[in-house]
Amino acid sequence: MFTGIIEEIGTIKSIKKGATSANLAIAANQIFSDLKLGDSVATNGVCLTVTKISGNIFYADIMNETLSKSNLGNFHTGSLVNLERAMPADGRFGGHIVSGHIDGVGKICSITKDDIAIWYKISADKAIMRYVVAKGSIAIDGISLTVAAVERNDFAVSIIPHTLSQTTLKNKRIGDTVNLENDIIGKYIEKFLSTPRGITKDFLLQNEF
Missing domain, CATH: 2.40.30.20 (Elongation Factor Tu (Ef-tu); domain 3)
Incomplete structure (x- = not known):
């Protein structure tokens, strides 16, 4: 679950496209303080799972369903994206309930x-x-x-x-x-x-x- 309070702006470093899927590499700074494999990161509002971390870059796979419902498929290397880690149990609820499942x-x-x-x-x-x-x-x-x-x-x-x-x-x-x-x-x-x-x-x- 997310709150919709953006933590920082990330930069897409690379996009590897499959037949109906894609893999994103996103560079950031602040979110890496406690980021782990398997964590969720809202990327322009889309809940993505971290599959790999390398320095200040995390990687995430995007399925066909996500590409069809969002604008992530239109992005390119260098595009900027809003980033928010999942809300911690002891965090403040500054926004509203955001699932990261785009309508x-x-x-x-x-x-x-x-x-x-x-x-x-x-x-x-x-x-x-x-x-x-x-x-x-x-x-x-x-x-x-x-x-x-x-x-x-x-x-x-x-x-x-x-x-x-x-x-x-x-x-x-x-x-x-x-x-x-x-x-x-x-x-x-x-x-x-x-x-x-x-x-x-x-x-x-x-x-x-």
């Missing part, structure tokens, strides 16, 4: 300056927009952000200078794609409500609510 890709359709803030409007398909609510949470390239406005086919977030300086959003341009992960709570609620029995008084009592 899909959105596209930046406008970038507007508002005094010290920058507004990003992002378009997404209906499967993603159904879970986007005003003042709710969403992870954009792994960054925990608050939804400031919602329209039928897009939503907007307002970015403070600190977030901009610490993430790859500062390098994004109109037309660029971003990985999106909806707030998992909304998906769980929908699943419960869609069960044949629904949420009834008997159901709650049987489950000790």
Whole structure:
């Protein structure tokens, strides 16, 4: 589990592509203080497993399913990525619950300056927009952000200078794609409500609510 609070920006050093998969080598600094083989690292919001560590570079395999749901397949040597290690049990929960399982890709359709803030409007398909609510949470390239406005086919977030300086959003341009992960709570609620029995008084009592 992650919080969406980015630790640092990494650099893709190499990409080895298979028929429907890829292996990334990513250089970083801060995350190596306790990084081990098998650990999870959110890379632009995508949960990747560390398969090899060499100096300040870690390696991770990407399956076809991940490539099809995210924008990692569009990256190249030298691309910058947001990095966050999995949350420690004794850590502070500074963002929101982020699983690192991307729901899909959105596209930046406008970038507007508002005094010290920058507004990003992002378009997404209906499967993603159904879970986007005003003042709710969403992870954009792994960054925990608050939804400031919602329209039928897009939503907007307002970015403070600190977030901009610490993430790859500062390098994004109109037309660029971003990985999106909806707030998992909304998906769980929908699943419960869609069960044949629904949420009834008997159901709650049987489950000790």
